Amino acid sequence: PGVSQLVEALSSLQRGLTDPRQLPGLGTVAIDPGFGNVLQQIRATPMVSLSHPVDALTIDIVAMLFDVIFNDPDLAAALRAEIAKLQIPVLKVALMDKGFFSNKRHPARRLLDAIAGAGIGRNEADEPSLVAAVKPVVDAVVDGFDTDVDIFATQLQVLEAFLQNEDQHARGAATAVVKELERREREAIAAARVRSEVQRRIDHRGVPAVVADFLSRHWRLVLVRIFVESGDTNPPWQEAIRTMDELLWSVQVKQGIEDRRRFLVALPDLLKRLRAGLQSVDQGEAWPPFFRHLIRLHVASIQRAVRDPQQTETSLGSAADASAASSRETWAPAETRIDASGIATSAPADEPLPEEDAGTSSGDDAPSDDRYLELARSLEVGAWLEFASARGNRNTLRLSWVSEFKGAYLFTNRQGENALTLASKSLADHLRKGTARVLSHDRLTDRAVASLLERARLDSVPAPQDA
Numbered sequence: 001p002g003v004s005q006l007v008e009a010l011s012s013l014q015r016g017l018t019d020p021r022q023l024p025g026l027g028t029v030a031i032d033p034g035f036g037n038v039l040q041q042i043r044a045t046p047m048v049s050l051s052h053p054v055d056a057l058t059i060d061i062v063a064m065l066f067d068v069i070f071n072d073p074d075l076a077a078a079l080r081a082e083i084a085k086l087q088i089p090v091l092k093v094a095l096m097d098k099g100f101f102s103n104k105r106h107p108a109r110r111l112l113d114a115i116a117g118a119g120i121g122r123n124e125a126d127e128p129s130l131v132a133a134v135k136p137v138v139d140a141v142v143d144g145f146d147t148d149v150d151i152f153a154t155q156l157q158v159l160e161a162f163l164q165n166e167d168q169h170a171r172g173a174a175t176a177v178v179k180e181l182e183r184r185e186r187e188a189i190a191a192a193r194v195r196s197e198v199q200r201r202i203d204h205r206g207v208p209a210v211v212a213d214f215l216s217r218h219w220r221l222v223l224v225r226i227f228v229e230s231g232d233t234n235p236p237w238q239e240a241i242r243t244m245d246e247l248l249w250s251v252q253v254k255q256g257i258e259d260r261r262r263f264l265v266a267l268p269d270l271l272k273r274l275r276a277g278l279q280s281v282d283q284g285e286a287w288p289p290f291f292r293h294l295i296r297l298h299v300a301s302i303q304r305a306v307r308d309p310q311q312t313e314t315s316l317g318s319a320a321d322a323s324a325a326s327s328r329e330t331w332a333p334a335e336t337r338i339d340a341s342g343i344a345t346s347a348p349a350d351e352p353l354p355e356e357d358a359g360t361s362s363g364d365d366a367p368s369d370d371r372y373l374e375l376a377r378s379l380e381v382g383a384w385l386e387f388a389s390a391r392g393n394r395n396t397l398r399l400s401w402v403s404e405f406k407g408a409y410l411f412t413n414r415q416g417e418n419a420l421t422l423a424s425k426s427l428a429d430h431l432r433k434g435t436a437r438v439l440s441h442d443r444l445t446d447r448a449v450a451s452l453l454e455r456a457r458l459d460s461v462p463a464p465q466d467a
Contacts, residue, residue: 003055007092009047011146014088037070039063039087055095061452062091068448069112074439076119078127082138083115089145096147101449107152109445111141114159116444120384121396121414133162166414170400173416178401181410181421185403186228193232194223197241201248208251210293218286219244222277231404243273251297253304260302267298373428375438376409384439385411387420387430396439 042048043063048056066087070080093108094100100108115134122130137155145151198220202212223244226236250270254260271291278287379385383399397411397420409427411420422430430436440447 002052003095006047006051006055006095007147010042010088010092010095013042014092014142014145037066038084039066039091042088042091054098058094058098059091061101062087062094064452064455065445065448066090068451069116069444072116072444072447074120075116075444076122076127078122078131079115079119079134082131082134083112085138085142086112089141092145092147093149093152097149104443104446107149107156109443111137111152111156111159112445113443114156114163118159118163120439121398123413126414134159170412170414170416174400174410174412174419177412177419178410181401181403181408182231183228185407186231190224190227193227194220197223198244201244206252207248208297210290211247211251211297214286214290215244215247218278218281218283218290219247219274221281221283225281239273240277243270243277246270247274251294251301253301263298263302370428372432373424375431376424376427379409379438383441386437386439387411388435 039059040063043059048059051059066084069075069083075083090100090108090112093106097106100106103109115138118130118134119127137159140155140158141151198215201207202215219240223237223240226240230236246266247270250263250267254263275284275287278284379399379402381399381402384396385399386394386396388394395413397413399409400412400416400419401410403409407423409422409424411422427436431438442450
């Protein structure tokens with residue numbers, strides 16, 4: 001029989017419309033299209049042995065493919081019966097389109113992968129709702145597929161809509177936990193992160209002592225509050241950093257008319273932002289004394305530019321505002337050293353901690369070449385891991401959040417619940433001991449095809465000759 005005859009016979013068998021024993025070439029043994037291993041039954045029929053060698057080989061390969069699928073350890077048992085119903089439709093697709101095996105984006109393969117992937121991370125209480133969603137999708141293919149493979153893509157969209165709705169609910173359930181974890185992490189590293197930003201600016205020569213102290217003691221609190229609340233990638237942080245930079249520029253010698261013009265235009269808004277920032281951290285009482293010094297520094301920066309337009313910020317020296325020098329004792333913070341000219345120079349305070357070391361209890365003291373630690377750090381949101389308890393219970397969880405500084409990992413189930421938080425070193429220890437394993441990133445059909453290819457490679461290796 002040719003391909004069209006094979007497909008016609010399989011279509012009748014697929015829908016169970018006739019007695020399989022009455023179909024030409026199937027022999028006298030009844031074939032149950034709902035049987036778990038129906039392709040193995042079909043392989044033994046005269047129809048296959050009399051077919052073109054390429055078609056017979058295709059049937060053999062598809063049968064072996066489903067054998068591998070059914071034995072896949074990551075396939076949920078509740079879904080095996082539904083995937084078994086798709087054996088004959090998939091065989092028909094492979095007979096009509098030999099590119100089925102090489103095309104990873106084939107709609108039939110994608111549907112199989114989506115059904116298998118949907119079962120990961122389910123528990124016994126959750127599986128019935130999934131089976132209830134998968135069953136009509138599979139039945140629609142079994143009842144409606146003749147030769148038009150678009151039905152696989154259509155039913156894939158139906159299943160994906162169900163899974164996307166599930167994911168939205170899961171993300172909503174995990175949102176509160178994620179926000180709290182993010183806030184805790186930012187609180188843990190805020191001091192070091194802000195100290196690094198401030199110190200990097202006031203370490204340069206030419207920064208008046210009163211300004212250096214203002215940034216170290218007061219504006220630092222503004223930056224810490226913003227960092228804890230929203231991190232360092234949002235507009236509030238960027239505006240606070242810009243305000244700090246504009247303050248430093250405002251006390252530098254203005255190099256020309258354009259600089260002085262820009263200064264006069266920007267000054268009202270700068271003062272407004274500085275004052276509002278102090279009030280946001282209950283530091284409003286620090287504004288009046290600082291403002292008095294700031295006015296003098298602004299006047300001096302313009303006057304010096306008028307007297308000598310070529311003067312630069314590094315030549316301020318003893319010409320710094322007298323009020324800044326006279327208030328040295330009041331304004332000089334512990335981490336700022338003032339030289340004889342009243343200019344702040346490098347601070348002898350503790351160096352800021354590296355951001356990675358300031359993370360949330362990562363405790364990564366393992367060697368840098370630890371492959372398990374590297375594996376933990378390489379995981380991306382969406383990865384599935386299976387955890388084993390001391391009692392032997394197994395729980396499959398999805399990585400739902402990775403801290404910005406790779407210090408902590410949040411795992412949840414399909415519903416975004418049963419949260420488990422681990423530091424990277426703890427996760428690496430679980431991977432090392434075997435109490436956690438990363439489930440394969442490859443799709444079900446990809447794994448099955450790869451397994452067949454590996455089996456074929458091994459079969460082709462000649463047996464060693466006896467000595």
